[in-house]
Amino acid sequence: MTKNKIKEVACKQLAEKGYERATLASIATEVGIKTPSIYAFYKGKEDLFMAVYNDLLDDQFQYIKLSMANLKNATVKQMLYQMVKDVSDYHLSKPEKTAAYMRLAFFLPHELNDDIKKTFNEKEEFYYEILLGIFTRGIEQGEIKRQPIEDLIASFLCLMDGIFLELYYYEEDKFKRRFEQTWNIYWNGICKE
Amino acid sequence: MTKNKIKEVACKQLAEKGYERATLASIATEVGIKTPSIYAFYKGKEDLFMAVYNDLLDDQFQYIKLSMANLKNATVKQMLYQMVKDVSDYHLSKPEKTAAYMRLAFFLPHELNDDIKKTFNEKEEFYYEILLGIFTRGIEQGEIKRQPIEDLIASFLCLMDGIFLELYYYEEDKFKRRFEQTWNIYWNGICKE
Amino acid sequence: MTKNKIKEVACKQLAEKGYERATLASIATEVGIKTPSIYAFYKGKEDLFMAVYNDLLDDQFQYIKLSMANLKNATVKQMLYQMVKDVSDYHLSKPEKTAAYMRLAFFLPHELNDDIKKTFNEKEEFYYEILLGIFTRGIEQGEIKRQPIEDLIASFLCLMDGIFLELYYYEEDKFKRRFEQTWNIYWNGICKE
Amino acid sequence: MTKNKIKEVACKQLAEKGYERATLASIATEVGIKTPSIYAFYKGKEDLFMAVYNDLLDDQFQYIKLSMANLKNATVKQMLYQMVKDVSDYHLSKPEKTAAYMRLAFFLPHELNDDIKKTFNEKEEFYYEILLGIFTRGIEQGEIKRQPIEDLIASFLCLMDGIFLELYYYEEDKFKRRFEQTWNIYWNGICKE
DNA sequence: TATGAATGAGGATTCATTCAT
C-alpha cells in the first residue's frame, strides 16, 4: 500500500535528516512516486509526520504493553530490569524508528508541538501507572528499601532517560556493556540490603 | 560589537528553532541589521554556526576546568558530586546555550558534521582523563568498591548523560529533585559499605 | 509547449544580454511564467543553457548537412562558395541564434566549459572531413593549384572565421558586399591560373 | 601606483572572466586592497572599465602608429603585410589585453555601449585613412590590380578581422601557420599578375 | 588614501502546495 510506504520512507528520512530536510520531494522520490501524489494520502507535510509520530508511539506502547503482560509472576527486580531491557531492545531493534522518535520528541517543529505534547504526556502517564504498581509491590514485599514511591519512579525514569540517550550515542556493543553496569549500580542503590 | 551580537542571536535562535529555521534573515532582524550584513562577519551560515559551536564548547570547557581546579583537596564523593552538579549548574544557568548545544551535538546538519565530531571527541577524552584520576584514587583510598575503572567511568558518563537529558526535559525544580535522588542512588551503588 | 518556449526565450536573451544578464527571472517574465516554473523543465540555469547550446549546434549541423547534400554534382568552386554562402545565409537568417552561439562559443562561463568544448570539437572535425574530400577532388580535377591539403583547409576555415566575425559586426548589406569581394580574392588566390 | 594596478587587474580579470564576473571584490582582492578603496580612484565599476577600455585602445593605436611610421619607404606589399603582422604581433604579445578587448568590443554590457561605440568608430576611421593612402599608391604604382579602392579596403579589413578571430582561437604556432597561408592567398588575389 | 560596516537590489534555487486532467 502506497500510503504506508510513504509513511515508512518519511520515518526513515526523518531519522536520517530531520524534519525540514526530509522533503516531500525526496520522500516521493524514494517511494517512487511524484510529490503531489503524497497529497492523495495525507493533507500535507504536517499531517504526514503526525501519522509517523502516532505510529511510532503506537509501536512503542504495543511493544511495552506486551512485554509487561509476559511478566505477571516475576520478581520486582525482574520486572524493572525487563522494563529497561525491553525499551532498549525495542530501540536497538529499530534504530531508525528511535532516531525518528528522538527528532520528534526533542526538537519538534513548532507546528507539531501541541498534538505531540499531548501524546507525549499520555506516554509519561502510562509509565507512571505501571511503575506505581511495581514499586508499591516492591516495597510491600520487602524487595526494595522503603522510600517515597514518587522518588523511586522519578529515579527510574531518569535511568531510562540516560539509557535512552546512550542508545542513540553509542554502537550496540558499547551500549550493552554500559547498560548492564548502569543497571547493576542502579539496582544496588534501591534494593534492600 | 555586531559580530558577537550576531553570534549570540544565532545561538539563541538555534536553541529555539534549530539550524534550518534559524534563518539568516530572522537572525539579522533580531540583531537589528539587514541580512547581507552578516556576510561582513561570517563567510556564510555554516561558518556562523561553526563559530557558535566553538564558543559553546569553549564555554563549557572553561567552566568545567575551573570547577575541577577548585576541588583539589576534596573527597572522591565530593569531587564526583561536584562534577555532575557543575555540569548541571552550568546548563541550568545557560539554558539557551544548552539547547543550542543539543541541537548541534545531536542533530547536526551533515555539513557541519566533521568539524563538530572532532571537537566532540576531544570533550569525551577530556572527561575520561579526569575521571580516570578520580576513580583510581577513589579505589586506592577505599572510598569506592574495587571494580574495573573502565566500568566506573562508563557508568558515571551514563549518569551524566541521563541527567543531561532530564535537564533538557524538565523544569528547574522538578529537575533538581530528580538530580538529588539519582545521585544518591548512584553513589549508593558504587560506594564502599 | 512551455519547455520549448523557455529554451527559445533563453536563447534570445542570451543573444541580447549574455549568460549572466539573461536572468532566469527575466526569461520567466518574457515566457509569461514565474521563475520557479523553469525548474519543472530544467534542472537549473546551466542545464537550460546547455540545452540551448545543443539546439544551436544541432540546428547548424542540420542546415549545413542539408546544403552539402544538395551539391553532389557541382564544381569544387561552386561547392566551396556554397559552403561559405550557406553558413552566411544561415547566420543571416537567424541572427539571434548566431549571436547566442557566439556568446557561448567565445565567452562561455566556465561552468559550461567541458561539455561545450566537446561539441565544439565535433563541429571542427565535421568541417574538416568535408573539406578534405572537396579539396582532394579539387586538386585531382585540376580546379585548384596543387598545394598541401592541410594548408588549404586551414586557409578556408580562416576565411569562414573572418566572414563569421563580419557577419556579427556589420549590417546585412555591408556584409554581403564584403562577402563577395572577399570570396573572389580568396578564390583567385587558390584556383589554378 | 594603486590606480594603475587596479586597472591592470581589472583588465586581466575582464579577459579571464568577462565583465560581470570580474567583480570589484575579486579585483580588490587580487590588488591587495579592500573593495571600497577602488572608489578612491574610480567612480564605479563602469568608470573603471571605461578606463580599461581607453587604455586598451590607446595601446593599440600607439603601437600601430609606430609601426606605420617605420615603414615610409617600403613597397605596398611590405606595408600591408607589416600592417596585418603588426596587429597580430601586438595581440600575440599581449594576449590578456586582446581577450579583454574582445570581451568589450563584442559583448559589451549595454551601459558601456555608447562611449565604446564612439571610440570604436574612431579606430575604423583611423585604419580607413591609412589604407586609403596605401591602396591608392599601390594602384598608381602598378603593384595592385586596378579595382575600386573601397573594395580593397573592405576586403583588407575583412582579412584582418578573420586573422583577429583566429588569433583568439588557436595557439600561437597553429595561428602563425594559418596567418602566412592566408596572407599569401590574399596577396595573390589582389596583386597585379 | 584606505577601510569597516552596512545595505538595497537582485540572483539561483528549494519547498510545500494547488489544480486540472
Add this chain to the structure above:
DNA sequence: CATGAATGAATCCTCATTCAT
C-alpha cells in the same frame, strides 16, 4: 490514484555602492 504544470514564499548568497572614520 497519479501527475504535469505552476506558483508564492522563503532561503542563502553576491554585488555594487555608500558613508563615517
